[in-house]
Amino acid sequence: MTALNLPTWNPERLAEALAEHGLTGQPRHGRRAKGGKRTTRPMTKTAITQLRRTRARTAAPAGTNTRRPTPLDRLMKRLGEVYRAEIDRRGGESSIDSKDNAVPVTIVDRNPTTRMVLMHAEGWRYYSSRYGHARASLSYLCGIEDGQRWAVRVLGTIETVADALAWITPAGVETARANGRKVVRQGDVYAIETTKAHDGKGDLPENHTWDPAARTLTHPEHGTLHLPHPVRFVPQRALGMGRGAGSAYAD
Structure with a gap:
């Protein structure tokens, strides 16, 4: 099989190359050849330019994750919301706040067997106009037991359920x-x-x-x-x- 070196940078030359190699493009609406197949017309310079402009308008921004959320993604998002609310209910900080934004704690580790998660955040915390900002971290071990949700604050350097369990155990x-x-x-x-x-x-x-x-x-x-x-x-x-x-x- 021979690879085609098509001039994709130039719509006019690309149209000529497609026609030369018999690579037609858009289907002719309302007209069918024998056998019921749609006939096609060559991709012209104008058609190629319009197609590229349409794709550019509808394409996701660079760096955007277009992957559809999985059931696990949705579960982790929901658990994060539930346990941030539990942390707030217990008087804890569910985010590290600077003057301009807030970094919420999110799930960084999960043990499905024990039904525990480790919530963690790192960022710049604003203290006062005199002191300014300083780096900070938050970690919470969260879970459910006897039908009740709970959240325990542990050292901010902890990022796994196993390490959190080891730390809280006397x-x-x-x-x-x-x-x-x-x-x-x-x-x-x-x-x-x-x-x-x-x-x-x-x-x-x-x-x-x-x-x-x-x-x-x-x-x-x-x-x-x-x-x-x-x-x-x-x-x-x-x-x-x-x-x-x-x-x-x-x-």
Whole structure:
């Protein structure tokens, strides 16, 4: 097969070359040759110029992604909207704001098994007319549990679900698991098997209630835990919601 070297830069010469090689263009409307096939007419200089102008008007701008969104694309967009709303509801920053624009947190990692996502953003944050702008980053681990959505702020350098989980899990929990002790979790607090002398001790975040007589740990948004063995409580690690907030309970 011989490749054709067509003068595409010049509509007039291109029309001549197409005609020379029998490469006709537009169909003749209303006229059919034998066998029912449409007849065609040569592409003239004017036709080529008009076609190029039409394509230029209807073409997407350079750099535009014309790929149709997939179901996963739509899911990620919807999850992003839902969890940004949850971050706002909890008093957190869902974007990094400069004087001119805002960079919203978006999903950069997702674990479909645990139904968790990592929301992240980097940008220039405006502080004041005196201080000006400074680089900032935000990261949140988000998910759903017991029918409730949640969002936990973690270090802004974290960009994966696995790293966020590792960061929020207290060292005492990892040690207890390594030593074969029972560990159960209710929301943002862990109940770790211990001795009778330490039973019921530790920090309980707000809305978690320990009943030593009934041996139950309750929370209005989580299932009740029955803990017949001695336990001590350790809350998850997290950063407080809002600019400048320090350490806080995760829930």
